[in-house]
Amino acid sequence: MKIRESFASRLFDICNMLLMIVLMIVMVYPMVYVFSASISNNALVASGDVLLWPKDITPVAYEQLIYNPDLWISYWNTIRYTVVHVVLTLLVTSAMAYPLSKKWLPGRRPILLLAAFTLLFSGGMIPTFLIVQKLGMLNTIWAIVLPTLISTWYLFIMRTFFEALPEELEDAATIDGCGSFQVLLRIVLPLSMPVMATIGLFSAVNQWNAFFDALIYLNDRSLYPLQIMLRNILIAGTNVQGEGDLTHLETLKYAMIIIATLPILCVYPFIQKYFVQGTMIGGIKG
Known part of the structure; x- marks a missing residue:
């Protein structure tokens, strides 16, 4: 009826x-x-x-950008910064979230409280810069990748996802002789593709669009990411050729925006199903 x-x-x-x-x-x-x-x-x-x-x-704006070697250098820098950052973020976050998802872990509650504390307070920009400087990471890829490697919010999302996985699967793998690290690699991570794709997408977008870390940690122009070049055109009014010719500055701005955002727009449709599923599952429990 x-x-x-x-x-x-x-x-x-x-x-x-x-x-x-x-x-x-x-x-x-x-x-x-x-x-x-x-x-x-x-x-x-x-x-x-x-x-x-x-x-x-x-197409004059695109021609000026495409034939500019700085564009391709900055593109390569952004790609390698993003790939390294996403891979290390997923590895380190999952390695930390998996044991924290086990209620029998000694000291689990204090560790979670300390992690939650960083959501409200941080060391600040100047202390972070001094640490990066003392570790000798200025003008290196690690100055861009390591300071923002772990996000507490991503850690809690992944921990919640791991808690929702059936414990019987891990018990069966343990009976078969797998250690904790093997269980994480062979059982937990293959079942966690939705949350991994979600956090990977968030991390990739954040790193792709990041420019402030490069602005304060990098002095070598050959290490500048794409967003620094975009910033120079949009804010500083700097011509990409560095000769003060502002004839096509307006169209250069918009062309640079298209070039900078196109890769992320192309990647998102392929992982959209994981993105939606991972966002929903990651918010089931607190």
């Missing part, structure tokens, strides 16, 4: 649909505008004539 929907239910569905359409337009419009501005005439962009669709299409 077909259930007849009430007027209030239909009205709610219509309002919900309209709200989703408005939100979609709000999110899609900036992306369309940035792309249109990046391939439009610089004078039209600067004068505000480009509102949605491109006008007087020209």
